Amino acid sequence: MDKNRLITVILSLLVTACQSTSAFNAYQIDETADLVQTWQKGLVALPNTSEITVLEETQWPLGSSLPAMIYLHGCTGLGKGDRALMQKIAQLGVAVIAPNSMARSYRPLQCNPEDQTGGYHFFVYAMREAELAFAVYQLEQLPWVDKRQMMLAGGSEGAVTAALYRGNEFKSRVLLQWTCHGAPYIAGLAAGPDERVLALVNGADPWYQHRMVDQQVISQLGNCGDFDQYNHVTSHVLPYEGHDLLQDAQAVGLILTFLKDTRVR
Helix, strand or coil: CCHHHHHHHHHHHHHHHHHHHHHHHHHHHCCCCHHHHHHHCCEEECCCCCCEEEHHHCCCCCCCCEEEEEEECECCECCHHHHHHHHHHHCCCCEEEECCHHHCCCCCCCEECCCCEECCCCHHHHHHHHHHHHHHHHHHHCCCEEEEEEEEEEECHHHHHHHHCCCCCCCEEEEECCCCCCCCCCCCCCCCCCCEEEEEEEEECHHHCCEEECCEEECCCCCHHHHCCCCCEEEEEEEEECCCCCCCHHHHHHHHHHHHHCCCC
16 A cells, blocks of 8 residues: 555544543533433422422422422333332422433333233333433432432333342332342342332232243242341332232332331431
């Protein structure tokens, strides 16, 4: 290769590298990025209002200091039960923010509601962890949030993320429709010693019964209380069938009572 041709190739590579760097930087600050969308398109339930609003359209309270909760939905998104629970929690004087994982441009389901199985796209769990970390950062920037009273809750797939989060920002966690048992990448409970944890699951939840997978018997039976190393988990295995706890008045009552009892006095 002659000298002029070599110089041309080198310059071409440098231009390509600069273009790639510019594109990367632009993506990092692009407000339409998927991770940002999960926050902006999330739902909000505020005290003293019966409405649930989209976060980017919410008028935040001014001059207040409120407890705040991040609520993580299950594998198919926010449903009617989630919204109803958010409103009930807001009536306790807690601002509830539910990031919307389904707002991503690419968001496959890791579950199949028809046959009540999950684990089809393992990377979805990493996506949920990133969404939670981003939501925690955003929540801490809101001046009206009482940083002493930040709470975390999740249902099903969202409860997996809430259970495994390793930060220490939260005073309490609520884990719904999850056993904390399963494959290594989803099993366990990472709540710190100073956090109170409430865990609720139906004993006959069809998602966690014995089933055959690749000629092996897979079971996720158990409850999150099995991982209570700090004696701070209140675990209830309810004597019901079905996966959805939020239709049960007893379960909702246990959640609201726990949140009242763990408030800063």
